[in-house]
Structure formats: structure tokens, C-alpha cells
Amino acid sequence: MTAPLRVAVIGAKGRIGSEACRAVEAAPDLELVATPDRGDSLETLVDGGAQVAVDLTHPDAVMANLEFCIGHGIHGVVGTTGWTEERLATLRGRLAASPATGVLIAPNFSIGAVLTMRFAQQAARFFESVEVVELHHNRKADAPSGTATRTAQLIAAAREQAGLARQQDPTTHALDGARGADVDGVPVHAVRLRGLLAHQEVLFGDVGETLTIRHDSLHHSCFMPGILLGVRRVVDTPGLTVGLEHFLDLD
Numbered sequence: 001m002t003a004p005l006r007v008a009v010i011g012a013k014g015r016i017g018s019e020a021c022r023a024v025e026a027a028p029d030l031e032l033v034a035t036p037d038r039g040d041s042l043e044t045l046v047d048g049g050a051q052v053a054v055d056l057t058h059p060d061a062v063m064a065n066l067e068f069c070i071g072h073g074i075h076g077v078v079g080t081t082g083w084t085e086e087r088l089a090t091l092r093g094r095l096a097a098s099p100a101t102g103v104l105i106a107p108n109f110s111i112g113a114v115l116t117m118r119f120a121q122q123a124a125r126f127f128e129s130v131e132v133v134e135l136h137h138n139r140k141a142d143a144p145s146g147t148a149t150r151t152a153q154l155i156a157a158a159r160e161q162a163g164l165a166r167q168q169d170p171t172t173h174a175l176d177g178a179r180g181a182d183v184d185g186v187p188v189h190a191v192r193l194r195g196l197l198a199h200q201e202v203l204f205g206d207v208g209e210t211l212t213i214r215h216d217s218l219h220h221s222c223f224m225p226g227i228l229l230g231v232r233r234v235v236d237t238p239g240l241t242v243g244l245e246h247f248l249d250l251d
């Protein structure tokens with residue numbers, strides 16, 4: 001019988017981290033060996049012989065956590081947000097020095113959100129106008145969400161690939177922020193509301209019609225199958241992978 005894969009969850013006391021600990025513990029092929037949270041030493045990963053670390057912490061913490069993991073040859077499955085091109089380049093540089101190590105960064109682990117991004121990419125070239133609205137609980141650290149940023153980037157890339165010009169915005173009078181954040185030419189609006197969890201609408205418009213793609217995460221459990229898939233696959237996927245879709249057969 002194959003030995004269980006030894007997994008650590010960093011940010012284990014958090015909203016998603018605590019759920020991820022339960023999911024790892026419930027999986028017969030995985031063993032939860034370390035559960036550090038803020039202030040705890042990451043040496044517990046080494047002591048526990050962790051092979052994979054799931055990071056569900058904070059944009060301010062994730063780079064140092066990954067630096068530690070990659071330095072110790074521990075694969076990473078990252079749900080934490082805050083990724084920029086600069087950060088990704090730094091990470092690629094770190095991974096180049098540890099070529100057997102894999103890191104998956106998944107802006108969203110839920111299948112519905114992954115499909116939303118895919119459908120938005122497909123629709124992008126058929127509509128003149130597009131805007132993204134993301135809605136989250138009021139404890140969320142960052143805005144816009146990692147998912148909304150990634151969605152807008154994918155839409156912009158699909159439009160560019162189809163030879164479409166950036167959409168025009170004739171607004172000349174607006175309060176700061178009224179038109180949202182500009183992500184590669186796509187306006188992204190962020191709502192923070194007690195009672196919500198994680199939701200997103202992608203709105204497309206053209207002559208006489210609109211198309212809305214909406215996804216709702218109703219419970220943290222929706223992220224768990226994606227996290228576990230990432231844990232099982234990352235050990236055989238050296239280098240940097242961005243997006244859970246690379247571990248799913250969507251075509």
C-alpha cells in the first residue's frame with residue numbers, strides 16, 4: 001500500500017485553512033502533519049516531513065512562506081491572493097533553483113469559478129462591452145479578488161488575441177472609484193457585504209443584448225475538492241502552474 005502524502009496547511013486557523021485541515025484529515029490518501037498559523041514556526045513542516053504545503057494565509061505572508069517551502073523542497077498549493085507579475089517572476093526564479101519542486105497558484109479552487117473564467121474567456125470576443133463585479137464577505141483582506149483579477153486578465157487576453165481594441169469609456173465626470181479598478185482595460189467592481197461569502201458576475205453587452213455569467217460560492221466546502229486535487233497533482237508537476245484548470249480536463 002502507498003504511504004499517505006504528508007500535507008501541511010499554513011493558515012490553519014483561518015476560514016479556509018480550518019476547512020482545508022478537516023478535508024485533508026478526512027482523505028485516506030493524505031496525512032495532516034503540520035498546521036501552523038500566524039506566529040508559529042514553519043520548522044514544524046520540516047519536523048513533520050511535509051511533502052506538500054497548502055498556503056491559505058494573507059498576501060503579506062505568502063511570499064515568505066513559499067520561500068521557506070521551496071528552500072526545503074516542499075511543494076506548494078496556494079490559494080492566497082495578491083499575485084502580481086512581479087511576484088510571479090520572483091517565484092519562477094526561486095523555483096528555477098529547485099527544479100523538482102512544484103507550486104500551484106489557484107486564484108479559485110471551486111469548479112464553478114474555474115468554469116466561469118473559462119466561459120468568460122469564450123464569450124470575450126463576441127461582445128463590445130464587459131465588466132466584472134465581485135462580491136465578498138466584509139472580512140476579506142484584498143480587493144479586487146484574485147478571481148476577479150484573473151478573470152479580467154483572461155478576458156483582456158482573449159479580446160486582444162481576437163484583434164479587438166480596448167473598450168472605450170466615455171465617462172468624463174465621476175467620483176474616484178465609481179468606474180471600478182482598471183484590470184487590463186476591464187473595469188472590476190468590488191462589493192464587501194456581511195452575509196456574503198464569494199460571488200462573481202461577468203457582464204457582457206452588445207447591440208440589443210447582454211449576457212451575465214454568475215457564480216456563487218455558498219459554503220467554504222466548495223473549495224475543498226480543488227485543494228485536494230491540487231495537493232495530489234502538484235507533487236508530479238514541477239515548476240509554477242497558475243490556475244486549477246491545468247489540473248482539470250475542461251475540453
Ligand SMILES: NC(=O)C1=CN([C@@H]2O[C@H](COP(=O)(O)OP(=O)(O)OC[C@H]3O[C@@H](n4cnc5c(N)ncnc54)[C@H](OP(=O)(O)O)[C@@H]3O)[C@@H](O)[C@H]2O)C=CC1
Pocket residue numbers: 010011012013014015016017036037038039040056057058059061078079080081082106107108109110146223
Ligand atoms: N483560491 C481560493 O479558492 C481561495 C482563496 N482564498 C484566499 O485565501 C486567503 C485566506 O483567506 P481566509 O481563510 O478567508 O482568511 P483568514 O484571515 O480567515 O485566514 C488566514 C489565516 O492565516 C493566518 N496567517 C496570517 N499570516 C500568517 C503567517 N505568516 N503564517 C501563518 N498563518 C498566517 C491568519 O492569522 P491572523 O488571523 O492572526 O491574521 C489567519 O488565521 C486569502 O488570500 C483569500 O483570498 C480564500 C478562499 C478560497
Ligand SMILES: O=C(O)C1=N[C@H](C(=O)O)C[C@H](O)C1
Pocket residue numbers: 081107108109136140141144145146147148197198199
Ligand atoms: O477571500 C475569499 O473569501 C476568497 N478569495 C479568493 C479570491 O480573492 O478570489 C477566492 C474566492 O473568491 C474566495
